[in-house]
Amino acid sequence: MTKKKLIVIIIILLIFILGGLTSYFIFNNNTNIKKPELPKPEITEGIRGSIFGIDKNINEATIDKYLNREDSVYRDMRMLIDEGNYESIGGDSYLSGIIEGYEAVPFPLIVNVTGLPEAVGNTYQGATLFTLNDKGEYIANYEESIEFLEYYFPKNKCIFLMCGGGGYSGMMKTMLIALGWDEDKIYNTGGHWYYNGENNIAIKNTSSGEVNYDFWKVTYHDIDFNILHKVN
Numbered sequence: 607m608t609k610k611k612l613i614v615i616i617i618i619l620l621i622f623i624l625g626g627l628t629s630y631f632i633f634n635n636n637t638n639i640k641k642p643e644l645p646k647p648e649i650t651e652g653i654r655g656s657i658f659g660i661d662k663n664i665n666e667a668t669i670d671k672y673l674n675r676e677d678s679v680y681r682d683m684r685m686l687i688d689e690g691n692y693e694s695i696g697g698d699s700y701l702s703g704i705i706e707g708y709e710a711v712p713f714p715l716i717v718n719v720t721g722l723p724e725a726v727g728n729t730y731q732g733a734t735l736f737t738l739n740d741k742g743e744y745i746a747n748y749e750e751s752i753e754f755l756e757y758y759f760p761k762n763k764c765i766f767l768m769c770g771g772g773g774y775s776g777m778m779k780t781m782l783i784a785l786g787w788d789e790d791k792i793y794n795t796g797g798h799w800y801y802n803g804e805n806n807i808a809i810k811n812t813s814s815g816e817v818n819y820d821f822w823k824v825t826y827h828d829i830d831f832n833i834l835h836k837v838n
Contacts, residue, residue: 664766711758761791
């Protein structure tokens with residue numbers, strides 16, 4: 607190998623090394639920018655707080671600053687098509703959009719839903735992982751019920767919850783706390799119906815006057831109750 611070729615090889619290696627170091631520092635700087643310190647969960651004022659339990663600091667208006675965190679999971683509690691008439695209160699019974707990074711885990715399949723507005727009527731009335739009884743207790747209906755919750759709502763992570771208007775996510779937060787989750791790690795980030803940020807994934811699309819829902823864009827965790835084992 608000639609001296610000239612050796613110099614060329616060294617230069618190429620230096621370029622690769624410098625390029626790698628530059629990418630490393632740029633990536634880490636961007637990561638730090640996207641990961642501000644999490645404020646402690648704090649319920650907002652007014653109806654949004656007293657009825658839905660929506661967080662004051664991390665909600666539809668601010669959630670973009672708190673996405674893509676390795677210490678957190680993001681769960682949208684809506685069904686793809688809810689049986690409740692949410693159009694009657696200005697919402698959407700269809701999952702018409704979702705924030706990037708959120709995965710849908712349908713709350714009505716986790717526990718029987720109570721306290722919906724009269725105009726909405728009933729949501730899904732089928733099998734559920736848990737039953738909320740008159741005493742406010744969450745009773746597991748299947749041997750795998752708690753395991754399901756611990757998998758999709760890991761206790762060692764911060765949990766960001768969302769739904770259409772903030773109701774399902776508030777109920778989910780209440781349930782997790784009642785079952786032993788750390789309330790300081792759970793945020794009800796409100797309702798997607800009010801989200802105007804930069805990370806929306808549109809599911810509802812209108813083309814030539816025809817409305818379609820691209821549910822394939824949603825990471826949706828359905829529950830197959832047929833493979834679970836009922837508690838006797």
